[in-house]
Amino acid sequence: GIFVLSSDSSKNSAIVVDNKTKKETRYHIGDKIFDAQLTRIFGNKIILLRANGQQEVLYLREQDAKLDSTYAMLDTW
DSSP: OEEOOOSSGGGOEEEEEOTTTOOEEEEOTTOEETTEEEEEEOSSEEEEEETTSOEEEEESSHHHHHHOTTTTTOSOO
């Protein structure tokens, strides 16, 4: 889940589920999620920066990824 409450990003948060433990944890900008740091929170996606410098985008719904023009050229989800 994603909670966007304000244009002030410090008030926004994302809930991410650990697939192994099935535990849900709430994260804010700057928090570490495994080997990544949460850098941006949007209404439909979050952006993470991995320890190796790779940027990763996690979408809330598959349809959101398909509509994103940056990733629309990919054939598979």
